[in-house]
Amino acid sequence: MKIRASTIEELLGEITRMREHIEQLAKAGQVLRDQEDIHREMVHTANSIILCWDAKGRITFFNRFAQEFFGFSEKEILGKTVLGTIVPREDARGMDMGRLLEDICTNPQNYVNNENENVRRTGERVWISWTNKPIYDREGRFLEILSVGNDITRRKKAEEELERLASTDTLTGVLNRRAGLATLERLLQQARDRKEFLTIGYVDVNNLKPVNDQLGHHEGDGLIRIVCDTLKATLRGTDIICRMGGDEFMVLLPDCAIGQAKEQWSRFTRRLEQLNKRGIKKYPISVSQGFAEYDPSGDLPAVNEFISIADSEMYKRKKEMKAKMPPVVLEAAVPPSPPASSPRRRSRRRV
Numbered sequence: 001m002k003i004r005a006s007t008i009e010e011l012l013g014e015i016t017r018m019r020e021h022i023e024q025l026a027k028a029g030q031v032l033r034d035q036e037d038i039h040r041e042m043v044h045t046a047n048s049i050i051l052c053w054d055a056k057g058r059i060t061f062f063n064r065f066a067q068e069f070f071g072f073s074e075k076e077i078l079g080k081t082v083l084g085t086i087v088p089r090e091d092a093r094g095m096d097m098g099r100l101l102e103d104i105c106t107n108p109q110n111y112v113n114n115e116n117e118n119v120r121r122t123g124e125r126v127w128i129s130w131t132n133k134p135i136y137d138r139e140g141r142f143l144e145i146l147s148v149g150n151d152i153t154r155r156k157k158a159e160e161e162l163e164r165l166a167s168t169d170t171l172t173g174v175l176n177r178r179a180g181l182a183t184l185e186r187l188l189q190q191a192r193d194r195k196e197f198l199t200i201g202y203v204d205v206n207n208l209k210p211v212n213d214q215l216g217h218h219e220g221d222g223l224i225r226i227v228c229d230t231l232k233a234t235l236r237g238t239d240i241i242c243r244m245g246g247d248e249f250m251v252l253l254p255d256c257a258i259g260q261a262k263e264q265w266s267r268f269t270r271r272l273e274q275l276n277k278r279g280i281k282k283y284p285i286s287v288s289q290g291f292a293e294y295d296p297s298g299d300l301p302a303v304n305e306f307i308s309i310a311d312s313e314m315y316k317r318k319k320e321m322k323a324k325m326p327p328v329v330l331e332a333a334v335p336p337s338p339p340a341s342s343p344r345r346r347s348r349r350r351v
Contacts, residue, residue, distance in 0.1 A: 049128065049149035052135070055105050057081040060144060069151070071121030091117040092125065108134040108145065115152065127156040169243040171221055172228040180242025180250055185303050187240075187254050191294055198294040199261040201251040202310035203231075204318055206286045208247040226275070227287060234268040250307065258293035265289065288321055290314030 049069055052061035062077050070077075070086050083089060087097050097116070104111045111132050118128045128149040135143045167179030175183060184200065191198040205227050212220035224247065231241050231251065240252040253261050276284050290313025292306055301309075 049151075050147070051082075051149075052144050052146050053082050054144045055142060057083055057101055057105075059085075069120070070118075086118050086120075088117065088119045088125070104132060104145065105142070108132060108142075115156075118149075126151060126153045128152065172225060172241075172243055174228060174232075174249075175240065175242040177242065177244050180240075180244065180252075181303060183240055183242070184250070184252055184306070187252055188294060188300060188303065188306070191254065191296060192300050194255075195296040196255045197257040197296065199253045199256045199258050200292050200306065200310050201253070201261060201265065202244075202290050202292075202307065202314045203227075203249040203251060204288045204314055205247040205249075206288060206318070206321065207283065211283065223281070223285065226280070226285060227272075230271050230275070231268060234271055235264060239264075250310075257295075258291050261291055261293075265291075286321070288314050288318035290317055 046063060046065060049066040050061070050063040051059055051066050053059050058079055058081055059077050062072070062074055067073055067077070072085065077085065083098050083101060087101065089097055091097060100116065104114075111130075113129070113131055115127060115129050118126050120126060129152045130147050130149045133146045135146055137143055167175055169176045187198055190196075205224060208220055208223060211223055224243075228241065228243070228249065231249070235241070235251065236253075238254055239256075240254075242250045242252070244250050253264070256264075272285050272287070275281075290310045292309035292313070294301065294306065
């Protein structure tokens with residue numbers, strides 16, 4: 001069979017075009033592979049934490065910055081769950097972080113941006129600002145979360161310091177009125193949820209006005225600090241002191257019935273008696289106090305109502321003490337006057 005030359009030429013041309021197409025595809029494939037390598041290198045060298053984790057919380061990707069930041073190698077971390085490795089089971093506020101991670105996977109649209117506490121391999125707690133993107137397959141099924149994070153620990157510490165300053169009484173270092181009321185509201189809710197007792201004490205420093213009027217506000221400030229420092233040294237580590245203003249303090253005693261609170265208070269009054277015996281001041285140091293108790297078997301009181309009960313008891317106690325004790329009369333120290341100079345004798349002139 002004879003094949004026409006034109007047909008052979010057409011076949012050769014087609015083969016050449018196919019070869020060129022294959023070469024182009026090979027080049028394109030190489031370009032894609034090169035681009036993939038470039039993108040992967042960019043992700044690894046990014047100055048941010050980049051990781052992927054699936055619906056069960058298992059880490060599927062962990063870039064080099066994340067490895068250096070958290071202290072885990074790729075081999076150590078891949079396949080492990082974020083909870084218990086780079087996310088604590090509970091944050092410093094007591095939040096269940098496992099529930100948070102479950103909610104991120106269930107409702108990722110609510111966590112496009114979020115900030116939470118993380119933990120390094122050393123146990124150091126850090127704050128990370130996360131940007132999260134859910135990844136789905138072609139059928140729309142959830143696969144994993146792509147998370148990009150940046151360390152904001154320094155900013156968080158600055159914010160916490162500002163909050164501390166805004167919530168602290170500058171004279172005594174205890175909580176101020178605003179922070180004290182917010183803390184009491186939180187502790188009442190906590191006592192109700194945990195079915196625990198909660199007792200508060202309302203305290204008034206006796207004789208502060210005459211001390212301020214006769215010895216000066218510097219001496220009055222010293223009296224307030226002595227009372228506050230004695231309270232700090234007497235109460236439990238879980239108890240909270242708030243300065244409500246002027247000479248009034250509020251003491252919050254969580255998981256404590258009123259009987260236990262009064263036992264603790266007796267230790268405080270004994271300390272004041274010891275200070276008075278030592279004579280650290282030229283006048284007696286004393287306080288008036290009243291208590292109120294939340295019993296979990298009863299109704300939860302409003303904050304103002306709860307304080308009012310303790311405040312009323314305190315004023316009853318103050319009235320009783322005034323009836324028994326004479327008013328304190330103080331005199332400010334007056335520097336001694338210089339001795340009067342004797343009158344100069346005039347010399348008599350002889351006439």
